[in-house]
Amino acid sequence: MGPVQVLVVGFDEPAFSGEVMAELDRLREAGTVRLLDLLLVERSADGTLETVPFPEGAPTGMGGLAIEILGGPDDDITSAVSVDGSTWSLADAIPHGSTAAVALIEHLWASPLREAIQRAGGTALEETWLDREDVERLERLIGRQDDGRQLS
Amino acid sequence: MVLVPRQLLRSGMTGNVPYYGGRFTPAQAHAAAHPTAARPRPPVPAQGVAAARGPLPAVESPAPATARPDAKAALRHLREAGVLTAEEYAELLTRTDP
Numbered sequence: 001m002g003p004v005q006v007l008v009v010g011f012d013e014p015a016f017s018g019e020v021m022a023e024l025d026r027l028r029e030a031g032t033v034r035l036l037d038l039l040l041v042e043r044s045a046d047g048t049l050e051t052v053p054f055p056e057g058a059p060t061g062m063g064g065l066a067i068e069i070l071g072g073p074d075d076d077i078t079s080a081v082s083v084d085g086s087t088w089s090l091a092d093a094i095p096h097g098s099t100a101a102v103a104l105i106e107h108l109w110a111s112p113l114r115e116a117i118q119r120a121g122g123t124a125l126e127e128t129w130l131d132r133e134d135v136e137r138l139e140r141l142i143g144r145q146d147d148g149r150q151l152s
Numbered sequence: 153m154v155l156v157p158r159q160l161l162r163s164g165m166t167g168n169v170p171y172y173g174g175r176f177t178p179a180q181a182h183a184a185a186h187p188t189a190a191r192p193r194p195p196v197p198a199q200g201v202a203a204a205r206g207p208l209p210a211v212e213s214p215a216p217a218t219a220r221p222d223a224k225a226a227l228r229h230l231r232e233a234g235v236l237t238a239e240e241y242a243e244l245l246t247r248t249d250p
Contacts, residue, residue: 003165041155049155071155089157107165114166127164 002111004036006070007103008093024105036104039066043094052099066102184227185247223248 027033040052040063054062070090094100117124130138224245231241 003163005165006160049157051153051155067153067155069158070160071158087159087161089159090155091157110165117166124164124166127166 002034002106002108003114005103005105005107007105008090008100009103010094010098010100012098024103032107032109034106034108036106037063037065038104039063039070039102040099041090041094041102042099043096045097047091047096049090049094066104069104070102184230185244 021035024033024035028035040054042050042052044050051063051067090100090102227236227241227244227248230236231238236244
């Protein structure tokens with residue numbers, strides 16, 4: 001199985017236009033990612049997290065996998081509280097008084113790369129995303145490179 | 153349905169990226185153990201023509217690279233502040249010994 005990403009997206013007012021699902025379907029067909037499960041969660045002002053029922057027509061059992069993986073019985077949480085920041089939970093991610101969609105997404109494309117890195121004896125030392133501003137800077141640099149190639 | 157969130161280990165896409173909990177990473181620890189010469193001070197911006205003609209400000213000479221007692225004190229401070237573990241402190245301390 002490929003690496004699985006947990007994507008938590010907050011909404012002021014949940015609006016399920018189907019656009020995001022359509023894009024995930026497209027990526028699935030392209031063999032890029034696979035949506036394993038989706039869960040809607042509401043956090044009350046006192047911090048309690050509650051699952052939100054899906055609108056009619058959603059696949060049966062949706063959210064079950066996410067609940068099993070991301071949630072647990074009461075007696076589990078005390079022993080597993082993070083002391084050094086190496087762990088996280090939905091409670092860290094979702095602000096009080098808000099609603100969020102939680103997606104489990106398998107990155108199908110990453111498996112061959114991860115295996116190649118392991119076979120080469122490589123170890124991941126850092127893995128992060130560039131900030132939007134740096135991505136724009138990168139785009140400009142690539143544009144300049146392309147312009148230079150066309151001129152030469 | 154009430155959901156009690158479980159604490160999960162952080163991981164990366166290509167593997168388990170080490171998390172140092174705000175402490176020194178190996179690269180930072182290496183840099184601390186191998187101090188380089190102090191960078192030159194940035195130029196002082198001139199304030200008018202007269203200032204440009206005036207004498208240049210004195211430049212402090214960098215601290216000698218043999219300031220081992222200071223390095224030890226700094227390491228001890230980092231250990232006491234919880235930045236370095238006892239093992240990391242001991243390892244870095246051996247590198248400061250002549």
